Amino acid sequence: xxxxxxxxxxxxxxxxxxxxxxxxxxxxxxxxxxxxxxxxxxxxxxxxxxxxxxxxxxxxxxxxxxxxxxxxxxxxxxxxxxxxxxxxxxxxxxxxxxxxxxxxxxxxxxxx
Amino acid sequence: xxxxxxxxxxxxxxxxxxxxxxxxxxxxxxxxxxxxxxxxxxxxxxxxxxxxxxxxxxxxxxxxxxxxxxxxxxxxxxxxxxxxxxxxxxxxxxxxxxxxxxxxxxxxxxxxxxxxxxxxxxxxxxxxxxxxxxxxxxxxxxxxxxxxxxxxxxxxxxxxxxxxxxxxxxxxxxxxxxxxxxxxxxxxxxxxxxxxxxxxxxxxxxxxxxxxxxxxxxxxxxxxxxxxxxxxxxxxxxxxxxxxxxxxxxxxxxxxxxxxxxxxxxxxxxxxxxxxxxxxxxxxxxxxxxxxxxxxxxxxxxxxxxxxxxxxxxxxxxxxxxxxxxxxxxxxxxxxxxxxxxxxxxxxxxxxxxxxxxxxxxxxxxxxxxxxxxxxxxxxxxxxxxxxxxxxxxxxxxxxxxxxxxxxxxxxxxxxxxxxxxxxxxxxxxxxxxxxxxxxxxxxxxxxxxxxxxxxxxxxxxxxxxxxxxxxxxxxxxxxxxxxxxxxxxxxxxxxxxxxxxxxxxxxxxxxxxxxxxxxxxxxxxxxxxxxxxxxxxxxxxxxxxxxxxxxxxxxxxxxxxxxxxxxxxxxxxxxxxxxxxxxxxxxxxxxxxxxxxxxxxxxxxxxxxxxxxxxxxxxxxxxxxxxxxxxxxxxxxxxxxxxxxxxxxxxxxxxxxxxxxxxxxxxxxxxxxxxxxxxxxxxxx
Numbered sequence: 001x002x003x004x005x006x007x008x009x010x011x012x013x014x015x016x017x018x019x020x021x022x023x024x025x026x027x028x029x030x031x032x033x034x035x036x037x038x039x040x041x042x043x044x045x046x047x048x049x050x051x052x053x054x055x056x057x058x059x060x061x062x063x064x065x066x067x068x069x070x071x072x073x074x075x076x077x078x079x080x081x082x083x084x085x086x087x088x089x090x091x092x093x094x095x096x097x098x099x100x101x102x103x104x105x106x107x108x109x110x111x112x
Numbered sequence: 113x114x115x116x117x118x119x120x121x122x123x124x125x126x127x128x129x130x131x132x133x134x135x136x137x138x139x140x141x142x143x144x145x146x147x148x149x150x151x152x153x154x155x156x157x158x159x160x161x162x163x164x165x166x167x168x169x170x171x172x173x174x175x176x177x178x179x180x181x182x183x184x185x186x187x188x189x190x191x192x193x194x195x196x197x198x199x200x201x202x203x204x205x206x207x208x209x210x211x212x213x214x215x216x217x218x219x220x221x222x223x224x225x226x227x228x229x230x231x232x233x234x235x236x237x238x239x240x241x242x243x244x245x246x247x248x249x250x251x252x253x254x255x256x257x258x259x260x261x262x263x264x265x266x267x268x269x270x271x272x273x274x275x276x277x278x279x280x281x282x283x284x285x286x287x288x289x290x291x292x293x294x295x296x297x298x299x300x301x302x303x304x305x306x307x308x309x310x311x312x313x314x315x316x317x318x319x320x321x322x323x324x325x326x327x328x329x330x331x332x333x334x335x336x337x338x339x340x341x342x343x344x345x346x347x348x349x350x351x352x353x354x355x356x357x358x359x360x361x362x363x364x365x366x367x368x369x370x371x372x373x374x375x376x377x378x379x380x381x382x383x384x385x386x387x388x389x390x391x392x393x394x395x396x397x398x399x400x401x402x403x404x405x406x407x408x409x410x411x412x413x414x415x416x417x418x419x420x421x422x423x424x425x426x427x428x429x430x431x432x433x434x435x436x437x438x439x440x441x442x443x444x445x446x447x448x449x450x451x452x453x454x455x456x457x458x459x460x461x462x463x464x465x466x467x468x469x470x471x472x473x474x475x476x477x478x479x480x481x482x483x484x485x486x487x488x489x490x491x492x493x494x495x496x497x498x499x500x501x502x503x504x505x506x507x508x509x510x511x512x513x514x515x516x517x518x519x520x521x522x523x524x525x526x527x528x529x530x531x532x533x534x535x536x537x538x539x540x541x542x543x544x545x546x547x548x549x550x551x552x553x554x555x556x557x558x559x560x561x562x563x564x565x566x567x568x569x570x571x572x573x574x575x576x577x578x579x580x581x582x583x584x585x586x587x588x589x590x591x592x593x594x595x596x597x598x599x600x601x602x603x604x605x606x607x608x609x610x611x612x613x614x615x616x617x618x619x620x621x622x623x624x625x626x627x628x629x630x631x632x633x634x635x636x637x638x639x640x641x642x643x644x645x646x647x648x649x650x651x652x653x654x655x656x657x658x659x660x661x662x663x664x665x666x667x668x669x670x671x672x673x674x675x676x677x678x679x680x681x682x683x684x685x686x687x688x689x690x691x692x693x694x695x696x697x698x699x700x701x702x703x704x705x706x707x708x709x710x711x712x713x714x715x716x717x718x719x720x721x722x723x724x725x726x727x728x729x730x731x732x733x734x735x736x737x738x739x740x741x742x743x744x745x746x747x748x749x750x751x752x753x754x755x756x757x758x759x760x761x762x763x764x765x766x767x768x769x770x771x772x773x774x775x776x777x778x779x780x781x782x783x784x785x786x787x788x789x790x791x792x793x794x795x796x797x798x
Contacts, residue, residue, distance in 0.1 A: 006789050011774075011775070011777050011778070012777075014775075014777035014778045014780075014781050015777035015780075017781050017785065018701075018777050018778075018780040018781035018784060018785070021781070021784045021785055022780065022784050025208075025784060026699060029204040029205055032200075032204055033200075033201070033204050033205075036197070036200055040194075040197070040519060040523070041516070041519070044500070044512055044515045044516060044519075045512075047500035047501065048500070048501065048511075051499070051500075054499075054500065055498075055499055057323065057326065058319075059319045060317075060318070060319030060320050060321070060323030060324075060326075061318075061319050061322055061323070062186075062326075062498065062499070064186070064500060065186060065189070065322065065498075068186075068189050068190075068193055069192075069193070069561070069564050070561060072193050073193075073196060073197075073560065073561065074557065076196070076197040076200050076553060076557070077550070077553050077554055077557055080199075080200055080203055080549070080550045080553050083200075083203060083204060084203070084546050084547060084550050087208070087546060088543060088546075091543065091786040092786075094785070094786060094789075095786045095788040095789060097785075097789050
């Protein structure tokens with residue numbers, strides 16, 4: 001099939017490619033989102049059920065204020081940085097669709 | 113603050129001049145329709161990130177967060193945090209795929225993903241709804257800033273700013289704005305940070321000012337302080353039918369250091385005409401022109417016009433006195449209102465169970481002098497303000513629910529804002545779109561640390577802004593407390609210019625995307641599919657003017673709503689309409705046009721209806737009995753709106769599986785495949 005372009009592939013082959021690319025990117029996105037969700041949805045629970053920790057004083061701040069108002073930004077930027085790096089790597093590995101299809105046919109996973 | 117601040121005015125004029133000038137300079141380079149709509153799609157990652165950040169940092173970010181944080185304390189921190197970190201969701205699920213798909217706008221995406229021109233028509237409606245919700249607070253910002261520096265009435269500020277920006281957009285398009293937005297991001301970061309460093313060098317740092325509210329202050333009525341569960345403080349009071357909404361836990365409120373002149377708008381300014389006094393200390397207000405109170409709450413304090421009714425004994429409830437022989441409901445000119453704290457009293461056990469705030473509503477427009485040493489009326493008590501689940505989230509009695517709903521609205525909403533998403537198409541490819549988002553997060557995080565500092569300093573230094581609900585102006589007014597008046601004026605001028613940059617950039621962006629939706633989607637694709645590019649440009653200009661005028665009209669109605677809260681509502685609507693469309697559209701092959709359209713419409717309109725009803729209830733325009741739980745869910749609808757929308761999309765899609773486009777696999781691949789695979793396609797030809 002070296003003379004075909006990616007646009008001329010069959011619907012099944014498009015589906016295989018899409019499935020492969022989406023599965024790897026999606027798994028990465030979900031992983032990072034899960035860490036973020038634990039942080040952002042967990043903090044209100046700490047505030048509600050562990051107020052002694054949340055309201056403990058640190059240099060005028062309360063622990064929860066310091067975490068949410070200051071530290072939360074660098075933490076999310078670090079998550080974003082991790083995601084972008086990993087995501088670029090996945091894309092680099094998926095660019096060659098012939099290899100992806102060939103690997104799929106032989107049952108192997110690209111880049112693993 | 114009664115006259116015109118000439119220095120501030122000079123800064124604002126310079127900012128407006130630079131914005132308009134840069135816009136016109138860049139317009140000369142904008143030639144094609146493609147340039148006009150999305151700036152030629154050739155902007156570097158750094159500048160694109162600056163422009164996205166510049167467009168995103170609205171009046172809500174620049175003024176509203178500081179005001180909201182000053183007013184409500186900890187709970188308001190969720191706004192800046194989620195405004196910034198919502199971009200993580202955008203990055204993880206939407207930025208790359210959307211850029212790769214090669215559509216300009218959400219309606220483009222809707223049409224391309226589902227092969228349905230009909231869906232375009234439906235999808236475009238929420239560009240307008242979200243847009244108008246977003247422009248209202250920008251207009252309020254304009255009215256407040258010009259009110260503070262020019263002493264102009266609210267509407268004049270709106271008219272002037274609205275006209276300038278509308279004119280600029282109608283004649284500049286967006287190419288102008290890419291440059292200008294990037295410039296404005298840096299202007300805003302400078303304006304929010306530099307003055308607050310100067311203020312902190314004089315009045316102490318972030319931590320020190322925050323720590324001042326940890327409840328160690330002494331008060332004159334301290335003996336009334338009793339253990340009290342703040343969360344139970346939302347209850348019906350006494351004989352009065354009205355629900356008391358301000359938690360009035362015992363605890364101190366900031367005290368004004370000197371006499372301060374306050375203006376009240378009376379009935380017309382409802383609810384900002386209400387005064388809730390400290391439950392801990394005596395408050396004294398002198399009324400040079402006299403005043404009439406409409407309501408005196410809680411019940412035990414009310415005296416009838418003959419001054420006869422006093423259900424509580426005088427020693428428990430000395431209550432409100434007009435010193436000049438007033439009867440408690442009206443104070444003659446020059447009279448002083450004294451509001452004493454009182455202790456609630458259980459008649460059966462004769463035990464105190466907590467002290468409460470006295471409350472009045474001012475009937476007519478008047479001025480008052482808040483006497484030195486008085487605690488600021490309407491200020492939440494220290495502990496409620498400093499800790500989570502304070503007066504914002506606990507207002508209706510379900511603080512945890514309210515907090516989660518707010519978080520969902522802001523985070524999911526960020527990923528569905530039409531005027532921000534359109535900017536992602538100016539990235540050269542999907543990889544650059546992700547890099548840009550990362551940079552946006554860095555830039556926004558650096559900005560959003562600062563507005564809360566303003567709110568904290570403001571609470572300690574200018575607590576009288578609580579009294580007539582003008583905390584939204586804190587970033588403009590705070591610098592004027594400096595001993596060095598000239599320095600104060602200059603810093604205030606810098607923040608005023610920053611605020612101008614904020615509402616100008618966001619309003620411009622919204623105007624572009626709303627006018628674009630009208631001109632490009634409704635006129636160009638639906639009404640006159642065969643229209644020439646020139647005709648579409650003309651349609652764009654006409655739309656810009658019409659939408660600009662409508663926005664100004666809406667802005668006039670919302671003076672009493674908090675800027676940051678209104679923007680939060682725009683997010684909630686986006687979260688329940690566009691966010692599910694984009695998320696499922698990009699990641700679930702099985703989403704059909706019927707599923708997407710019905711989920712978006714039901715989720716979006718249900719949220720819109722809940723929010724509008726909630727606003728009307730706040731304004732007392734409608735009165736329908738709702739339980740506190742329902743009220744809470746109406747004010748923050750995302751917690752049910754987003755799942756509702758997603759649920760309907762999935763259910764209807766499963767029922768209409770046969771309507772999937774035949775080349776759906778190709779479309780999914782185009783959304784996710786790296787550009788090097790050779791699949792990208794642009795929906796508008798250059």
